[in-house]
Amino acid sequence: MPFLSGTTVQQLTPQKSWLAFLYSVPIGVLGGLMGLGGAEYRLPVLVAVLKYTPHQAVQLNLAVSLITILVSLPIRAVALSLTPILPILPIIFSLIAGAVITAFYGATLAKRLSSRQLAQTIMVLLVAIGVALVVEAFLPQLSSGWLAADSNWRIPTGIVFGLGIGLVSSLLGVAGGEVIIPTLIFAFGVDIKTAGTASLMISLPTVATGLVRYAAQGAFQDRRPLVETVMPMGIGSMMGALIGGLLVGIVSTSLLKLMLGIILVGSALKIFHHSK
Secondary structure, X not given: OOOOEOOOHHHOOHHHHHHHHHHHHHHHHHHHXXXXXXXXXXXXXXXXXXXOOHHHHHHHHHHHHHHHHHHHHHHHHHHOOOHXXXXXXXXXXXXXXXXXXXXXXXXXXXXXXXXXXXXXXXXXXXXXXXXXXXXXXXXXXXXXXXOOOOOOOXXXXXXXXXXXXXXXXXXXXXXXXXXXXXXXXXXXXXXHHHHHHHHHHHHHHHHHHHHHHHHHOOOOOEHHHHHHHHHHHHHHHHHHHHHHHHHHHHOOHHHHHHHHHHHHHHHHHHHHHHHO
């Protein structure tokens, strides 16, 4: 099937488009508020509500994530000062270096996993990170980071973590913020609001790499999912990201950690329920 061909307006499903839009707005708010692409909660919607297969959902999820990141990043740059980002730029670049490498190869590996394996992988990941963040919300004084600021291991560790982040991003169709933010908080002692902005910076090249790889393998040849799902979800995500980005400066750090943790665990349970 040639790229973006063979679909007429009559073939589109307005109900699916409206559902995609309505679900994406609150997800976009959460994404803009926390520095996520929102993909960790959008994936269950694509599978359980919009009835895509997990493999289709991964590809579409990645496309919407890119749109959300492109909107959220400049909004956060305006709402929050970028000054706290400067000291951790070496860490950001090390994470990007590792993530881009595995994001390229993760798309190929995704084809070899069954739908159930994909669901189980993201379920375990989100539950573990979600529980850790909920605990951290009540014990903020423990978040000094595993690695000291003067440690020579910070850059190599960033690259290693980046390899895992890129793999998760391309395998599951997520921006990777659900892994990046806890990594920055727990490993490097970055506060959650700065981690949210840094997460978007790291996710942008990671998601773009995964999308290019999927496209090269023949994804997105049918334009109907792009028109009836990615487009309305992208619009809803942009609206939500705008609202979330404007709210980020007034929401407490502990509340953000608690919200993120609960959302991640909830997303994992939804995916697990659907995979059964």
